[in-house]
Amino acid sequence: MRCFCEQQETNELKLEGDIDTDPLWCIHCGCNLEVEELPLSRELQEELARWAAAYGDWVDWEKDQLLPNGHLLEDEHNKAGLSLTEKLKKELNNDYKIEFSPSLMANNYPA
Structure with a gap:
């Protein structure tokens, strides 16, 4: 996938939620990536x-x-x-390294 890294391409992705963005990011440069650019089933997209x-x-x-x-x-x-991270790994046949970054947003608010 195209990103902002020096080689302008990555196969190391991070699944991470954020407001109003696709949930895939380059692990190295932090570029937000287009889910549609991956060979994923419509269902998983x-x-x-x-x-x-x-x-x-x-x-x-x-x-x-x-x-x-x-x-x-x-x-x-x-x-x-x-669960989605595992589905991504399965559909992409290990062609990509995929990590999951959990949300820690609730930690910023009092319990």
């Missing part, structure tokens, strides 16, 4: 899109506070991310 869209659903953005059970909601999101 859609799962990744739903997972990415749910990032931060444990925060009340207007009040800038964690929702009730926000830590649990974030934990569920992270578990789903681990």
Whole structure:
């Protein structure tokens, strides 16, 4: 996949949620990558899109506070991310190194 690294290409990816972005990143340069550029099934692309869209659903953005059970909601999101990481590895036949970076956003809010 094309990225901003010196060689302008990477096969080392990180699955990480963020607001309004695709959830794949170059491990080295941090470039946000297009999910559609990978040879993935439509089903997995859609799962990744739903997972990415749910990032931060444990925060009340207007009040800038964690929702009730926000830590649990974030934990569920992270578990789903681990599962998606395994699906990515399987569909990509180990042609890519893929790591998962869990969300730690809830740690920034009082319990």
